[in-house]
Amino acid sequence: MVGALIVEDETELLLSPGERVDVLVMGTQNSGSYRLLALPYARMGRSALQAITLMTVMYQGQLSPVQAIPTTINPDAARLDPRTLNVMADRALNLSMGQANGYITGQDFDVKPYTIMSEVGTFELWTILNQSGMDHPFHQHVNPCQVLSVSGGAANSAGLYSGIPAWKDTVLVPKWGSLTILVPVMDYTGMAMFHCHILEHEDIGMMGIWAPDGRRHGRDVGGGSGTAPSSFWASPFSTPGRFA
Ligand SMILES: [Cu+2]
Secondary structure, three states, X not given: OEOXXXXXXXXXXXXXOOOOOOOOOOOOOOXXXXXXXXXXXXXXXXXXXXXXXXXEEEEOOOOOOOOOOOOOOXXXXXXXXXXXXXXXXXXXXXXXXXXXXXXXXXXXXXXXXXXXXXXXXXXXXXXXEEOOOOOEEEEEOOOOEEEEEEEOOOHHHXXXXXXXXXXXXXXXXXXXXXXXXXXXXXXXXXXXXXXXXXXXXXXOOOEEEEEOOHHHHOOOOOOOOOOOOHHHHHOOOOOOOOOO
């Protein structure tokens, strides 16, 4: 998902559930045994108790002449400028929890799914507000996004993806913070999802439906009605339950 080198000389990287990065590691230490660790992280004030060893790397022998890490991995990767694009909608989605339910803009998926109807060939701005005291990794299917800004969370994490040409489908929304993403709406017929990637939160309702080609059903391109018209459910391409 990442099209360019994002950080250099980092020894830690915050990864939320479902999130992926490509990492290039230089072995410049002395011969020996080195561990890659999953470190404790306090996502809601409590910290996990211990680090987990993900991988142990052993190496020995002479160091080769040190090669520089390339400054560019994919020269075709570019950041998009929303001011130059056909931005059709500017949406705000609120993530919240309460009474053992999860919500997107007040709507529980199991009761009344929050629904976005887009138009293929356009772009949208989505601002996801986290109205809870816990981090939520926001994941949208089908079309990866570019991060425009993040507020809240650790400063080095918040600024990580907002200046580089990375394509992301899962981005952390810090507790009491917000995330703004640029979403290209590509050619896709039928129903996709967006949800918190902490599965317990998705399962209690923090999930919504996204119809990238929903405009032909006649509602919600930019209006943010949050509900799907019956014609959408009647479409042969949009069968409820097809949440792949
Ligand atoms: Cu969550």
